[in-house]
Amino acid sequence: MLGTIIQQTVNALTIGSIYALIALGYTMVYGVLRMINFAHGEMFMLGAYAAFLGLSIFIGDIGGAGAFALTAIFFGAVIAVGLVGVGIERIAYKPLRNSTRLAPMLSSLGVSLSLVTGIQILAGPQPVGFPSFFPATRLDVLGGTVTLVQIGILIAAFVLMFGLYMLVNRSRAGIIVRAVSESRPTAQLLGINVNLAISLVFFSGPLLGAAGGILYASYYGIMSPSMGAVIGLKAFTAAILGGIGSIPGAMLGSFILAFVEVAGTALLPIVSGGILGTEYRDVLSFTILILVLLVRPAGILGTPVSEESMVYKREF
Amino acid sequence: MSSTDTTMQSIPRTGRLVPIVVFIVAIALIALTPFLGNYYIRVVNGLLIYILLGIGLNIVIGYAGLLDLGFVAFYAVGAYTYGLLASAQLGIHLPFLLIVLIAALLGMLVGILLGVPVLKLRGDYLAIVTLGFGEIIRILVNNVDWLTGGPKGIARLDKASIFGIEIARPVDFYWLLLVTVFIVATIVWRMEKSILGKAWAAIREDQDAARGIGINTTNAKLAAFATSATIGSIAGVIFAASQRFVSPESFSLQESVLIVLMIVIGGIGNILGIIAGAAILILLPEVLREFAEWRILFLGLLMIALIILRPAGIVPRSFGPERLIRGLFGK
Numbered sequence: 001m002l003g004t005i006i007q008q009t010v011n012a013l014t015i016g017s018i019y020a021l022i023a024l025g026y027t028m029v030y031g032v033l034r035m036i037n038f039a040h041g042e043m044f045m046l047g048a049y050a051a052f053l054g055l056s057i058f059i060g061d062i063g064g065a066g067a068f069a070l071t072a073i074f075f076g077a078v079i080a081v082g083l084v085g086v087g088i089e090r091i092a093y094k095p096l097r098n099s100t101r102l103a104p105m106l107s108s109l110g111v112s113l114s115l116v117t118g119i120q121i122l123a124g125p126q127p128v129g130f131p132s133f134f135p136a137t138r139l140d141v142l143g144g145t146v147t148l149v150q151i152g153i154l155i156a157a158f159v160l161m162f163g164l165y166m167l168v169n170r171s172r173a174g175i176i177v178r179a180v181s182e183s184r185p186t187a188q189l190l191g192i193n194v195n196l197a198i199s200l201v202f203f204s205g206p207l208l209g210a211a212g213g214i215l216y217a218s219y220y221g222i223m224s225p226s227m228g229a230v231i232g233l234k235a236f237t238a239a240i241l242g243g244i245g246s247i248p249g250a251m252l253g254s255f256i257l258a259f260v261e262v263a264g265t266a267l268l269p270i271v272s273g274g275i276l277g278t279e280y281r282d283v284l285s286f287t288i289l290i291l292v293l294l295v296r297p298a299g300i301l302g303t304p305v306s307e308e309s310m311v312y313k314r315e316f
Numbered sequence: 317m318s319s320t321d322t323t324m325q326s327i328p329r330t331g332r333l334v335p336i337v338v339f340i341v342a343i344a345l346i347a348l349t350p351f352l353g354n355y356y357i358r359v360v361n362g363l364l365i366y367i368l369l370g371i372g373l374n375i376v377i378g379y380a381g382l383l384d385l386g387f388v389a390f391y392a393v394g395a396y397t398y399g400l401l402a403s404a405q406l407g408i409h410l411p412f413l414l415i416v417l418i419a420a421l422l423g424m425l426v427g428i429l430l431g432v433p434v435l436k437l438r439g440d441y442l443a444i445v446t447l448g449f450g451e452i453i454r455i456l457v458n459n460v461d462w463l464t465g466g467p468k469g470i471a472r473l474d475k476a477s478i479f480g481i482e483i484a485r486p487v488d489f490y491w492l493l494l495v496t497v498f499i500v501a502t503i504v505w506r507m508e509k510s511i512l513g514k515a516w517a518a519i520r521e522d523q524d525a526a527r528g529i530g531i532n533t534t535n536a537k538l539a540a541f542a543t544s545a546t547i548g549s550i551a552g553v554i555f556a557a558s559q560r561f562v563s564p565e566s567f568s569l570q571e572s573v574l575i576v577l578m579i580v581i582g583g584i585g586n587i588l589g590i591i592a593g594a595a596i597l598i599l600l601p602e603v604l605r606e607f608a609e610w611r612i613l614f615l616g617l618l619m620i621a622l623i624i625l626r627p628a629g630i631v632p633r634s635f636g637p638e639r640l641i642r643g644l645f646g647k
Contacts, residue, residue, distance in 0.1 A: 240444060279455060286449070
């Protein structure tokens with residue numbers, strides 16, 4: 001029993017940390033631009049494909065690769081996706097910055113569609129096996145099985161999230177981002193380079209999302225052009241659950257969502273006497289999201305802001 | 317967004333040519349379609365269903381300025397209403413028009429039930445909650461096997477008939493859809509011009525100001541949501557009746573995105589634009605069949621380019637049904 005609990009907890013933490021990496025990108029973009037970036041799930045997908053490309057060009061056989069080479073490929077891939085993110089913002093979102101609130105979201109839907117079909121054309125629509133970045137050793141912890149892959153994912157995710165925390169809270173660039181997030185017009189009036197802040201967000205968000213994609217593909221051993229859609233939706237749910245715009249909120253929301261999913265998968269069939277199977281896991285997640293929003297419209301850690309001051313107001 | 321062109325100034329002479337040409341081409345196409353082969357009539361029927369869906373979703377996106385990404389759920393509600401009430405699945409065989417009525421009410425009810433909790437929230441959440449709702453409906457339909465037949469769907473639905481006239485051939489559905497589109501488009505266009513439509517426009521342009529002048533924004537948004545759900549549900553009934561088969565496959569997230577895409581490409585908030593957008597998105601894939609995936613990539617890029625370069629879509633908001641009618645009759 002204890003073993004099962006430990007194993008399920010580690011499963012939830014693994015999935016939760018991957019969700020968190022992606023949710024951070026949604027929440028930061030929302031914080032700065034008040035826009036839902038529907039193409040963010042595709043950064044997750046691009047991350048896995050970029051790493052796969054890097055592996056097949058530079059290493060070939062993953063078995064013989066050293067830890068240093070793998071780390072280099074990992075960071076090469078995520079930085080490349082970060083740059084793609086900045087490029088997409090420049091082309092598809094920046095011209096729409098003074099347009100309606102709906103316009104950039106629709107544009108991001110177009111970006112998402114183009115990226116998915118682009119990858120489908122380049123790499124084929126079928127799922128591709130993905131070599132794990134971590135050795136597949138199994139460990140026995142108090143009766144539960146925990147793999148090295150899971151431990152590696154947890155370490156990588158926490159290092160990246162700590163890096164983001166330091167960047168946002170302890171660096172000059174972070175001050176700029178937080179200022180723009182607080183109020184773009186005021187930041188602009190104070191002489192802050194708003195474009196730099198936005199580019200920084202569109203670099204670090206996709207970077208973390210791509211890292212999530214590589215870790216996810218390592219975990220499940222598979223990647224596909226459409227992998228970003230469902231996971232992106234989950235991560236976005238997590239970001240709203242925690243309070244969109246809030247960085248700790250995105251992390252908290254992700255872990256709550258992951259625990260709900262793991263518990264739901266394990267308990268739903270038992271609690272409902274076999275009527276509701278595991279396929280209702282997503283229904284449970286969305287129901288919880290709607291219930292949380294009814295009680296706390298701003299999410300768990302979000303600042304409660306009245307609708308009048310936030311929504312449908314062009315910021316000049 | 318540009319303001320709607322509702323001033324009653326007279327149209328210059330040169331402005332009459334386009335409406336007349338559009339009108340003649342439209343009449344010619346409508347009259348010629350029944351003489352095409354069944355395959356082409358089915359393509360046109362698909363187009364008309366998407367126009368119906370586009371008109372429905374446009375109320376929420378184009379008039380009220382809210383992003384609804386789960387519209388296909390209402391389409392599914394309508395389709396499964398027909399599937400359950402006109403087949404051997406539950407042994408119920410109701411007449412077509414009664415089911416249309418039931419589905420319309422059911423769609424409205426579901427729209428209100430979803431809208432009441434959500435529309436009070438910050439507008440951005442609407443996109444994600446509707447998306448989640450669309451997925452919930454799809455998962456339910458896929459898994460409640462005893463009721464919906466699960467992934468296999470429900471086959472052998474009853475043939476539709478209206479007042480004893482059987483509607484079974486593609487050309488019958490063509491006339492049915494044409495009449496439905498015409499009626500729905502006229503009602504929706506009149507709604508846009510009504511005081512409610514003006515409230516929607518006010519909410520779209522500036523919600524604070526709309527509330528400031530005494531518009532109950534929650535109720536107006538709810539009305540938009542319910543009307544749109546009703547139209548989606550009616551489209552679902554006709555779709556199910558023409559296929560005589562329903563399965564969860566038809567109600568994926570991609571369908572919702574396709575309808576949004578249609579509205580954006582054609583012209584947000586303009587019924588004529590939606591017709592153009594639907595024609596492009598439904599007929600283009602038929603024409604460019606051999607290019608397979610490239611055409612979807614092209615559509616994605618086209619969507620980005622249009623949003624940036626021509627935010628109002630191919631047909632501008634000012635060239636609406638009103639302009640067409642005034643151009644024709646020279647008022």
